Amino acid sequence: MGNFQSTLIQLWQGFGFTFGIFFFTLIFSIPLGLLVSKGRMSKIKIVSLVFQLYISILRGTPLMLQLLLVYFGPYYIFGVNLGSIQIGPFNYRFIATIIAFSLNYAAYFAEIFRGGIQSMSKGQYEAATVLGFTKMQTYFKIILPQVIKRVLPSVSNEVITLVKDTSLAQVLSVTEMFTKASAAASAQVSVMPFIVAGAFYYAMNLIVETILNRVEKSMSYYS
């Protein structure tokens, strides 16, 4: 039983980083995704192509590879050593993780947002125009609220995937939950830490799911 308790404590210590990766990735990747979707829909062909390429590469290569590239790239390609960077409690391993995750998830979010924005009927823009709303008012009052409702199920998918993907930070030895679980498992020669980690991820996703369901319900007053 001592093993079990110490496993719980170790995993809980790793949970901070897991939650940090999750939280910061969402904070950065959603606005970034909105920008990327705007760029992807740009009428200027070259801009649209650049963002199309961005999305294609970020979605078409492994996130694990992107993590390694963001972390080791600056040193091996440019000879810049960022390893000593520290922002508050966050070292460069963690910062690189957030950068890679945000860039990667922004690509997915961008395509989800694009789908939502393009599914809006032209009539909504036209009604807003004729009524005299500015472009900004039209976007923030009329379009965006409806887009959020439409994309929420797809966004929920990504958010839930993100909870599990945080475990990929293990390749950069970020001491998040999965890294801790692997260490505990090999120390104890037991799969128990993995099962406990699985329970942690599932519990976190149950909470995420509950919250997202509530948000979805709060927007179900219209169709």
Next chain:
Amino acid sequence: MADVKNDIVLEMKNIKKSFGDLEVLKGISMEVKRGEVVAVIGPSGGGKSTLLRCATTLETVDYGRIVIGGDVLCDEGKYCDKKLEKEIRSKFGLVFQNFNLFPHFSVRRNITEALIHVHKMSKEEADAICDGLLKKMDLVEKADAYPCNLSGGQQQRVSIARALATNPEIIFFDEPTSALDPELTKGVLTVIKELAKEKMTMVIVTHEMSFARDVADRIIFMSGGVIVEEGNAYDLVTNPQQERTKAFLAGY
């Protein structure tokens, strides 16, 4: 209204518009006087809706002159600045075929949102205008409902109220009953007839011939991007002069 110029609410002169190689409007000219109701009829693809969309700034013309409420929107195809364009937009209302209400706003907010955020009225002023319009549209009890809970006819009446809210000089209707079944159509047409009685200036693109005949002062028959025939509503429907008009009306 001594000034005759002021009595013309809408002037469109020699309007030309093409989509690619397709010339949709081939030099249309029309005028609408204050208090006049003009119906625009004609086959699909004849340019009716495009003409309406040009008048309401949703499309830009290639050539021609548009004057609304005394303000020149464009002349020889050259448009006024954005500031005046915005001002001109507050002089007309547009009612769409498929309503285009904002689904996430209540009926009340659909009507008051532009009053508050575009015309900078207080919420109280906007609500008062909204209440008056809902009463007129027989929708008082629907103020807090959302569009998805209304019938098509009710939705269209809300969108008419929304168009009326800014007290425009002219209202355009783009096939206002085409998305409605005959029963719901009735209610909407009744409302438009009421507005005609109150001398609201209106341009109505419609396929309802008997309605056009009864409510309009004048009918314009458009086909192939030109005005084929226009005249007194009753005469045009009962005694068309042009072969093309006769053939079209024979279908009704």
